[in-house]
Amino acid sequence: MKLNISDLSLKRSVWITGFVFLSLAGCSAGVARDRFASEYRCPAEKTTVRELGGGAFEVEGCGKKQVFACIEAQWNTICRKD
Numbered sequence: 001m002k003l004n005i006s007d008l009s010l011k012r013s014v015w016i017t018g019f020v021f022l023s024l025a026g027c028s029a030g031v032a033r034d035r036f037a038s039e040y041r042c043p044a045e046k047t048t049v050r051e052l053g054g055g056a057f058e059v060e061g062c063g064k065k066q067v068f069a070c071i072e073a074q075w076n077t078i079c080r081k082d
Contacts, residue, residue: 028070031077032057040064056082 029049036059037044047061055070057079070079 028055028072028077028079029057032059032068032070032079035068035079036061036064036066040066 029051033044033047033049036042036047040062042062042064047059050058050060052058052067056067057070058065058067060066067082068079069082070077
């Protein structure tokens, strides 16, 4: 099977898109965790984050639980209580 340049470009584009998507999802979870830790005075290492889908994350720790809705905008992540 012979691959041409356009096949390689497509594979590279798919890989890069997947990498960026996963990186941003991880970033949003971290922002939600940090906001929870700050607002509830709960150390980040004592929290757990569960991705709910659609940019929503449930953060739990220190006997409290909160859902945050996060969006990515120009390389910034904004999370609000949901």
